[in-house]
Amino acid sequence: MDVRKIARDLGTLDREVFEAVAESPSPLLDTAMPRLTNAADHSKLWLGIATVLGALGGSSVRRGSVRGVASLAVTSLVTNQIAKRLWHRPRPDRTLIPLARRSRRVPTSHSLPSGHSASAAAFAVGVGLESPPVGLALALLAGLVGLSRVATGAHYPGDVFAGFGIGAGIAILGARVVPTIPTSAIPTADPLRYHTDPRPDGDGVVLVINPDSGEGTGGRVIDEVRKRLPHIEIVKLDGDDDVVQVMREAAARGEVLAVGGGDGTVACAAGVAFDAGVPLAVFPGGTFNHFAKDIGCDTVAQTVNAIRDGSAAYVDLVRLNDDKTVINTASIGAYPNYVRVREKLEGKIGKRLAGAYAAYLTLRRDQSVRIAYDDKTLQTSLFFLGNSTYLPSGFAPSVRPRMDDGLLDVRILESGRRFSGLRIATAIALGRLVRSPLYHELQVPEFRFTTLDGPTVLAHDGEVGESCTKADFSVRYRALPVFRPLP
Structure with missing residues (x-):
């Protein structure tokens, strides 16, 4: 040739x-x-x-x-x-x-x-x-x-x-x-509808809410709900109330338990509604309102319309040690601080670099916990567990395409190894964290771990929880009906 x-x-x-x-x-x-x-x-x-x-x-x-x-x-x-x-x-x-x-x-x-x-x-x-x-x-x-x-x-x-x-x-x-972020890495499915009667005036709905929540948001929620659902019963909380007991009494006499507040309050109401066997309606009244946004109820009007139309579907719940309810996420170690640092910086330098810096800073401060799960023992400063699968992979989970897949989304960054902080920060900056041997991710219906060096604080749904040496998470698949917009 x-x-x-x-x-x-x-x-x-x-x-x-x-x-x-x-x-x-x-x-x-x-x-x-x-x-x-x-x-x-x-x-x-x-x-x-x-x-x-x-x-x-x-x-x-x-x-x-x-x-x-x-x-x-x-x-x-x-x-x-x-x-x-x-x-x-x-x-x-x-x-x-x-x-x-x-x-x-x-x-x-x-x-x-x-x-x-x-x-x-x-x-x-x-x-x-x-x-x-x-x-x-x-x-x-x-x-x-x-x-x-x-x-x-x-x-x-x-x-x-x-x-x-x-x-x-x-x-x-x-x-x-720098790998691309897929628009959807898991299949979606039609929601399992909960059949309930339309309630155009809010009959049978009991709303438990703190008027002072969310820097006055609670009061505005009350005013709008009263105007649009005139037959709803509203129970106002104050600082001396036993919130769980008030919610149990509301669920016992109502056909629908409604709650206004942040994710911690909603998690409490979700557990009560699940135990009482009644559907839940959520009015966003906190700072972030992750659960309300993920079910499509990030405004009062959307929740009101769902109640009026009788539009509801089942979602998963996560039970922690059989007596507590998780609706969004749980974490140990310094994960909450990592999120705060990342969110503070991502508007200035971009999410990827902000995540890398936050991870490096967090791991450098060495707030690690030794845990044992399955057949592994490792040291971690950043542990995340989510109710249903989040996207994207890595340590900036932000979207739940669905809330009824029956899975826990567990993500762990392993510290304690040689140059682990620098290695993880570099992997995040290059978009290759999911390929790092220090990153562990699994989607499972149950997950349990034991701490090896004494109690550690377990946070969930935006609240700092109690200390524990064992944590047992299990999914209650499509266990709770919630009012939400449906196609």
Whole structure:
């Protein structure tokens, strides 16, 4: 096989295709191509699109815009500072191009590869790795940018294809270094509906709420509920009440137990409703209201409408040592402090770097606990357990696609090994924590552990709990009906 002859033949074909495009009379090419190629100068087109995507897109689109810009930046550096210096191919003869179609700027660098095409491919593929529909649309636009480089006489077609290959390759390589976040890693399922009568005026509903909760949010909840559900019974808590006893009495005389407050109060009400065999309605009245948001009731109006329509479905509960209820998460060690540090910084430096710094800081302070579970014994400062599976994997769980999968989501970062803090922080920063031998993740219906060096504090649902030496978690699958919006 004569490689030189093949190269000459390809070069001849490349020039012939260029000349065919140059000699094609087309008003569309004459008007559209110069404008498009000028818009792509210095990546202005892609940076403008990234700004729009970041402002208006969803979470996956925003991540895609960041990934696209990062891929573009690396590609531009590689193309202009390395690739163009390796191949000294002269530019095409611009005199073959109609005058109206020629770009205003005359490039002086070598022709192979096309920098515009490389940047276009890098941005489109980078966005597409996080959001395929948007990436497809951008790929079509990137193809037109590549065509514009040939139509305006800046490059041969081979230069454009080489640029596409470099840009796409760098974007894909970037995904190996910083993996993408899947939009959904577990299958979803239709909720199991709880059949109950509509209650347009709130008949049979007993609401237990502290008017002073959430810095006055409780009082506003009471006013809105009274207005929209005139027959509801409202029990106001004060500082001297036995909250559990008040809730038990409310559940005994009502057909629906409603609660207003934060996640700790909701967890208490969920346990009472489960024991009493009545459905639960949740009005968000705390600081974060994770449970209310996850069931689609992050406003009073949404809960009211669900009660009025009789819209309810079953969710899982987690029982801790058979006498306590967990609705969201539980943790030992310094996990709550880790979350506070990460959330404080992620708006300034991004979630990934904030998570890396928070993990390094937490592990460095050595608030570790030795635990035994299954057939393992390890030391950990960061232990997380969730009711149902959270996304994404790693130590920034934020979304529950469903709340009735019958599983506990357990995540453990192992400390106590050589340079464990630095190793974990580096893995988080590079997006490779799930591949680290120091990271343990499992989804199981039951989980139990024992502390080996005395009692440790177990926190759950935003509340600092009691000290324990043993913890036994088990899922009550689809055990509690809750009022929530349903499709």
